[in-house]
Amino acid sequence: xxxxxxxxxxxxxxxxxxxxxxxxxxxxxxxxxxxxxxxxxxxxxxxxxxxxxxxxxxxxxxxxxxxxxxxxxxxxxxxxxxxxxxxxxxxxxxxxxxxxxxxxxxxxxxxxxxxxxxxxxxxxxxxxxxxxxxxxxxxxxxxxxxxxxxxxxxxxxxxxxxxxxxxxxxxxxxxxxxxxxxxxxxxxxxxxxxxxxxxxxxxxxxxxxxxxxxxxxxxxxxxxxxxxxxxxxxxxxxxxxxxxxxxxxxxxxxxxxxxxxxxxxxxxxxxxxxxxxxxxxxxxxxxxxxxxxxxxxxxxxxxxxxxxxxxxxxxxxxxxxxxxxxxxxxxxxxxxxxxxxxxxxxxxxxxxxxxxxxxxxxxxxxxxxxxxxxxxxxxxxxxxxxxxxxxxxxxxxxxxxxxxxxxxxxxxxxxxxxxxxxxxxxxxxxxxxxxxxxxxxxxxxxxxxxxxxxxxxxxxxxxxxxxxxxxxxxxxxxxxxxxxxxxxxxxxxxxxxxxx
Numbered sequence: 001x002x003x004x005x006x007x008x009x010x011x012x013x014x015x016x017x018x019x020x021x022x023x024x025x026x027x028x029x030x031x032x033x034x035x036x037x038x039x040x041x042x043x044x045x046x047x048x049x050x051x052x053x054x055x056x057x058x059x060x061x062x063x064x065x066x067x068x069x070x071x072x073x074x075x076x077x078x079x080x081x082x083x084x085x086x087x088x089x090x091x092x093x094x095x096x097x098x099x100x101x102x103x104x105x106x107x108x109x110x111x112x113x114x115x116x117x118x119x120x121x122x123x124x125x126x127x128x129x130x131x132x133x134x135x136x137x138x139x140x141x142x143x144x145x146x147x148x149x150x151x152x153x154x155x156x157x158x159x160x161x162x163x164x165x166x167x168x169x170x171x172x173x174x175x176x177x178x179x180x181x182x183x184x185x186x187x188x189x190x191x192x193x194x195x196x197x198x199x200x201x202x203x204x205x206x207x208x209x210x211x212x213x214x215x216x217x218x219x220x221x222x223x224x225x226x227x228x229x230x231x232x233x234x235x236x237x238x239x240x241x242x243x244x245x246x247x248x249x250x251x252x253x254x255x256x257x258x259x260x261x262x263x264x265x266x267x268x269x270x271x272x273x274x275x276x277x278x279x280x281x282x283x284x285x286x287x288x289x290x291x292x293x294x295x296x297x298x299x300x301x302x303x304x305x306x307x308x309x310x311x312x313x314x315x316x317x318x319x320x321x322x323x324x325x326x327x328x329x330x331x332x333x334x335x336x337x338x339x340x341x342x343x344x345x346x347x348x349x350x351x352x353x354x355x356x357x358x359x360x361x362x363x364x365x366x367x368x369x370x371x372x373x374x375x376x377x378x379x380x381x382x383x384x385x386x387x388x389x390x391x392x393x394x395x396x397x398x399x400x401x402x403x404x405x406x407x408x409x410x411x412x413x414x415x416x417x418x419x420x421x422x423x424x425x426x427x428x429x430x431x432x433x434x435x436x437x438x439x440x441x442x443x444x445x446x447x448x449x450x451x452x453x454x455x456x457x458x459x460x461x462x463x464x465x466x467x468x469x470x471x472x473x474x475x476x477x478x479x480x481x482x483x484x485x486x487x488x489x490x491x492x493x494x495x496x497x498x499x500x
Contacts, residue, residue, distance in 0.1 A: 086185050087297035089304040094121045095170065099186035100214045100285070101193050102207040104173035110182075110304065111150060111167045118150055120171075149176045166304060170215070177217060182304040183293035189214045191285040200227040200275040203283075210234075210271035210283040212257045220256050223362065228276030234258060235272070238265040252355065254363030254444070263287060323431045324465070326393030327488040328416055332481050332495075335466035338426040344494045347375040347451060361444045361453050371457040372498050374480055379445070379452050385412035386487035394418065394434070395481070399445070414491065416483035417443050419456050419498070420465070421476035429468030429476055433461035454480055456498055 086093060092110045107122040109130075118130040120140060130138045130147050138147040150169075169176040191214065193207060205225040209232060212218030221232050232251040237244065244267070251257050257271060270284040289295060300306075324333055331339070350358075352367040360375055385400060400412030419441050421430035432441060440460035446452035462473050478498045485491040 086187055086293060089182050089300065089302035092119050092121045092127055093185065094123070094125065095185045096187045096189070097123065098191070099189035100191055100207075100211050102204060103211050103215065106171040106173070108179075109147065109150070109169040109171060109176065111169065112165070113167070114165045118147065120147070145174070147171075147176070168304060177215070180216065181306040182302075183297075183300050183306070184216075185293060186214060187296070188288050188290075188292040189285050190288070191283065193283050194281055199273075199279045199281045200277070201230075201273045201281045202226065203281065206232075206271060206273045206281065207283055209251060209257050210269075210285070213260050213269035213271075213285050216259055218256050221251050221253050223253060226273055226275050229253075229357075231274040232257075233272045233274075235270045236260065237267040237270070239267050240265045252364035252366060253357065254361070254365075263289060321391060321393040323394050323418070323434070324420075324428075326391075326396065327491065328393065328395070328418075328481070328483060328493075331483075331493045332418075332420070332428065334428055336428055338422060338428065338479065338495055340426070342494050344377075344496055346496050347377065349374055349498065358453075361446075361450055363444060365442070365455055367455075368457060368459055371455060371459075373453050373455050374496055374498055375451050375453045376482065376496075377451070379413065379415060379484055381411040382413050382486040383411055384486045384490075388414075388488070390488070392488070394437075397443070397445070412486070414483070414485055414488060415443075415445075415452075416481065416491065417454055418481045419454075419460065420479050420481055421462055421473060422479050423468070423472055423476055428465055428479075430462045430465045430473045433463040436461045456480070 092108070095105075095108055097105045105123070107120055110119045110121070112118070118138060120128050120130055122128065122140075126142070128140060128142055130150070131141050133139055136151070138150045139145060140147065168179040168182045170179055171177075194203070202225050205219070205222065208219035209221055209225070210218065213236075221230055223230065225232070230253065234249045234251050234257045236247045238247075239245075249258055251271075260266065260269060266287045266289070268284055268286045270282050272280050272282040274280050293300070331342070348360075350360075350373040351370070352365065352373065353370045354368075355364060355366045357364050358373065360373075365371075365373070381399070387400070388398060395416050395418035397415040397417070398412065399415065419432055420428050423429050437460075440457040442455040444450075444453045444455070456478060460478075462476070464470070464473055468476075480496040480498055481493075482495065483491040483493045
């Protein structure tokens, strides 16, 4: 699954732990900042490796729910016939909103960028054409609600992942989430949510963690999920022939539940939170493959294709950029020697192993057999931020203010973070293997209360860069490359040793 598609799909904001996933949106606790970074799967921070474009996503934060309270039920949506409501994508159908109760679903947008036609199917079944106000912000003509994010999902950004003329978005709590495949209407899912738990667990926060199974994106576990230290288990039940398999994963503080990558034999996905007194509460989603789009409708022959591609012109993406090939290449390049003048000292370097709750970032990190956290300087918004106009290589993040009209953000910054390996002369001879970088490198963006930090695991797989041989790469030392500024043309470059 591509990084950009994940980014768009996971673009909702979250309070608490910020994310650095190869293009993922999040916000600070004050809910005024939206960010886009580079990553797959985890909402909290494993930095992605694939080539992506800079995508700007203005998002309104759900925010971490500060107190344990009653479950919020979504408005009732009209039931639709399985064939007429699901199969005719050209009629802009509404997804099965009962697949994930409590997620804050508001409707689906069908965006045709060739004609700037944006249709919004609301929860009550109404289909409305979005209109632009005098400032150029796209709005619902009936409610006046802003859909300003539409302007950021233009072909300029989508082309980083595919040649796209159309895109589909689900709207949750005022934020848009890119839908990787328009046939994802969720009729194959049924979710059971307790209504009166009597357990000291924030049910809305638990739902936000669990929804990754159904929607493909979700919120991280935060310390606000339960009184005391929250303990969250994610269980996937599958059945093949007569054998039933249950795979359980602990979801750490600051991490999101894993996505369901395979549905063959899938029976259900359950997320359980344990309160301080040992009581538990579980949200369960059951899966029925016979109700999927493919099973119900057959092949998708509409104009709304997966990933925005033209089914008549399935050309490979020409815009993929390799590591160290973007604006950073003028300073950091394969076979080039690091400039000693750019070396900086981190606030601190922490050598860890196992699972550790980091007070500095308020996250739990699984360092496995070993890893290092590099705590960096404060990174603040800049007044002269300039929105992106070009595709960017792996390692880049963008953060900007989530104003009502994000087409003209007033503040923001670009951040570049990438681990590399250097020889004894300081020459860059390796990078992390693109296939495993997601799982071994993590950036945790700071806010007013916490600094930005990077985590690099010892398990990182090294990939040769330039003319290095295997022996030289094995003996090389890891270095963290960084860059920070208001535009790609105004970057303050630096590099850090990762040894403590």
